Amino acid sequence: MKIAILDDYQDAVRELECFSLIDSHDVKVFNHSTRGLGQLVARLAPYDAVVLIRERTSFNRALLSKLPNLKLISQTGKVSGHIDVAAATELGIAIAEGAGSPTAPAELTWALIMAAQRKIVPYAMNLKEGTWQTVSTNQPFNTLGTVLKGRTLAIWGYGKIGKLVAGYGKAFGMDVLVWGSDASRAAAEADGHRAAPSREALFEEADVLTLHLRLADATRGIVTADDLARMKPTALFVNTSRAELVAADALEAALRSGRPGGAALDVFENEPLPADSVLLRMPYVLATPHLGYVEKDSYELYFSHAFQNLVDFFDGKCQAILNPEYRANVRNG
Structure with missing residues (x-):
C-alpha cells in the first residue's frame, strides 16, 4: 500500500524503532509542510493512507473530496478538530486514533517555567x-530571575497534564491553585492543593499561570483580555496547550501593557511560527517551536500506535476507528 507521512520536520520518523512496522510498504515521508489546497491534493492524491503528526496539517472537506484513493487517516494521538470527521465519513474514509502520554508535555511545561523564571x-x-x-544590554530588561519556592502556581485544567504539573509545583514548594470544572477542583483539593474560589482569583493570585485545557468550541478564546489584565506585572503566563485558548491578539496586547510581565509559549495560532512574529521580538517572551510531544519516547508511542492501526486496518482488524460509519460509504474500486 502507498503511505504518506506528513510534516516530519526533523526527518526523525524513519529512525524510530516502530518504523519497522511499515517499512515493507511504499512509504513517503514529507519533511516540509504545504498549506495550499492544490499543493496538498497534488502531493497526496496517489496515497491509500496518510499518517498525521498531531494537527500539523488540517484535512477539511475540500481536501478530502479531492483524494479519491485515500482510505485511511491514521492519527498520532487523538483527533482534535483538524479533520472534518463528518466529511471523511461521508466519503468513506476511515480515521484511526492513537494514544499519547502526558509526561513529555508536562515536563516541557516545567522546563519552560524554570527557564523563564531564572x-x-x-x-x-x-x-x-x-x-x-x-x-539584556538594554538596562530596563536586565532583570534578576526569581525562585519558585513560596510562590503561587495557578493551573487552569486538572487533567493528566495539569496533575503532573501540580505535582512538580508542590515538589518545588509552590502554593498550587487550581481552577476548572467542579470535578477538577474537587480532585485538586483531594490531592492537597487549593481550589481557586473564582476564575478571577486564579489570575489575580498567580505568580505563574499555566493552561492545561483541551481546545474545543467551548474553550476557544476562553482566556480573555480581562483575565490577563488581572495578572500581576511580575507574573508569568505559560501556554503549552493551544494558542487558540486565548482570545485573538489578547496576549500580545496584555504583554505590551505589562500584565502579565512575561510569557512562556510552546503553541501559536500559525505554525510554524513566522520569523517576523511580534512575539519573537518581545524580550519577556520565551518561545519554543511546539515541542510538547516532540521527544523520542513520545514519538515511539505515538507512531507505534499509528503504524499498528494502519497495518491492522488493511488486515481488516483495526479496533481504533473513530468513525465506523465510514463503511457504509466506502468507495468501490
Whole structure:
C-alpha cells in the first residue's frame, strides 16, 4: 500500500524503532509542510493512507473530496478538530486514533517555567557573546530571575497534564491553585492543593499561570483580555496547550501593557511560527517551536500506535476507528 507521512520536520520518523512496522510498504515521508489546497491534493492524491503528526496539517472537506484513493487517516494521538470527521465519513474514509502520554508535555511545561523564571536562555545566549551575568544590554530588561519556592502556581485544567504539573509545583514548594470544572477542583483539593474560589482569583493570585485545557468550541478564546489584565506585572503566563485558548491578539496586547510581565509559549495560532512574529521580538517572551510531544519516547508511542492501526486496518482488524460509519460509504474500486 502507498503511505504518506506528513510534516516530519526533523526527518526523525524513519529512525524510530516502530518504523519497522511499515517499512515493507511504499512509504513517503514529507519533511516540509504545504498549506495550499492544490499543493496538498497534488502531493497526496496517489496515497491509500496518510499518517498525521498531531494537527500539523488540517484535512477539511475540500481536501478530502479531492483524494479519491485515500482510505485511511491514521492519527498520532487523538483527533482534535483538524479533520472534518463528518466529511471523511461521508466519503468513506476511515480515521484511526492513537494514544499519547502526558509526561513529555508536562515536563516541557516545567522546563519552560524554570527557564523563564531564572532567565536561563538570555543568560546563556549573552554568555556566548562574552557578556557575564547579563540578561539584556538594554538596562530596563536586565532583570534578576526569581525562585519558585513560596510562590503561587495557578493551573487552569486538572487533567493528566495539569496533575503532573501540580505535582512538580508542590515538589518545588509552590502554593498550587487550581481552577476548572467542579470535578477538577474537587480532585485538586483531594490531592492537597487549593481550589481557586473564582476564575478571577486564579489570575489575580498567580505568580505563574499555566493552561492545561483541551481546545474545543467551548474553550476557544476562553482566556480573555480581562483575565490577563488581572495578572500581576511580575507574573508569568505559560501556554503549552493551544494558542487558540486565548482570545485573538489578547496576549500580545496584555504583554505590551505589562500584565502579565512575561510569557512562556510552546503553541501559536500559525505554525510554524513566522520569523517576523511580534512575539519573537518581545524580550519577556520565551518561545519554543511546539515541542510538547516532540521527544523520542513520545514519538515511539505515538507512531507505534499509528503504524499498528494502519497495518491492522488493511488486515481488516483495526479496533481504533473513530468513525465506523465510514463503511457504509466506502468507495468501490
